Amino acid sequence: xxxxxxxxxxxxxxxxxxxxxxxxxxxxxxxxxxxxxxxxxxxxxxxxxxxxxxxxxxxxxxxxxxxxxxxxxxxxxxxxxxxxxxxxxxxxxxxxxxxxxxxxxxxxxxxxxxxxxxxxxxxxxxxxxxxxxxxxxxxxxxxxxxxxxxxxxxxxxxxxxxxxxxxxxxxxxxxxxxxxxxxxxxxxxxxxxxxxxxxxx
Numbered sequence: 001x002x003x004x005x006x007x008x009x010x011x012x013x014x015x016x017x018x019x020x021x022x023x024x025x026x027x028x029x030x031x032x033x034x035x036x037x038x039x040x041x042x043x044x045x046x047x048x049x050x051x052x053x054x055x056x057x058x059x060x061x062x063x064x065x066x067x068x069x070x071x072x073x074x075x076x077x078x079x080x081x082x083x084x085x086x087x088x089x090x091x092x093x094x095x096x097x098x099x100x101x102x103x104x105x106x107x108x109x110x111x112x113x114x115x116x117x118x119x120x121x122x123x124x125x126x127x128x129x130x131x132x133x134x135x136x137x138x139x140x141x142x143x144x145x146x147x148x149x150x151x152x153x154x155x156x157x158x159x160x161x162x163x164x165x166x167x168x169x170x171x172x173x174x175x176x177x178x179x180x181x182x183x184x185x186x187x188x189x190x191x192x193x194x195x196x197x198x199x200x201x
Contacts, residue, residue: 051196052189053170053179060154060177067122067151070130070144075122077175082118082201084194085171089124089152097165097183102136104187105168109139111191115198117141122171124152156180170194173201 066074086105090098109116117140123132124145136142145151152158155169155177165183168190172178181190 051179051193052186053181053193056156056178056180060156061175062151062154062171062177063175065151065154065175067124067148068146070125070146075143075145077173079173079175082173083120084118084173084197084201085120085122086190086194087122087124087155087169087171087177088166089155089158089169090126090166091159091162092126094126094166097162099133101166101168102133104190106136106139108187108191108194109136109141112194112198115195118198119194124148170197172197 063077066076069075086108088101088105090101105121109119109121112119120141120143121136121139122143122145123130123136125147127147130144130147132142132144155167157180158167160167161183167183168181168185169177170179170181170190170193179193
């Protein structure tokens with residue numbers, strides 16, 4: 001007399017299938033996390049996240065500094081206002097280099113359209129006279145800052161490539177310096193990066 005093999009109960013089959021599905025989901029989740037981690041630490045970034053400026057690492061924290069305005073008072077970071085900043089710290093007597101960076105920043109500011117009111121341009125004066133070349137001097141959101149050697153020194157590589165022009169920096173609404181554009185950079189890259197940043201915050 002032959003014995004009939006015992007078939008697993010339907011409930012056992014469901015339990016086994018459920019465990020397999022759960023293991024597959026967990027494997028998929030941890031596999032994606034592993035791949036993402038490998039890509040992150042290898043330096044790869046998707047094309048859409050690329051920026052034209054140099055991402056500063058570590059970020060320069062200016063939150064505890066209250067820059068003095070040239071005409072009196074202090075410049076408040078005021079994060080709730082969601083204001084982004086373009087900062088320039090030209091050397092004394094920079095002449096043509098200052099003229100060019102001023103013209104570039106004026107163009108960038110005007111091309112931002114209605115969002116331009118959320119961008120302040122900080123011009124760290126090199127001396128007490130604080131002459132800002134036109135047409136930038138006419139922009140509503142230009143803020144002249146008093147000469148401050150300590151503040152200037154916090155800007156990464158502020159004098160690097162001085163013969164080619166003046167570097168430009170982007171500061172977030174909290175007061176962190178996050179991007180640097182070397183002297184002679186295309187202002188179109190700065191404009192494109194600002195357009196992305198204004199959508200984020």
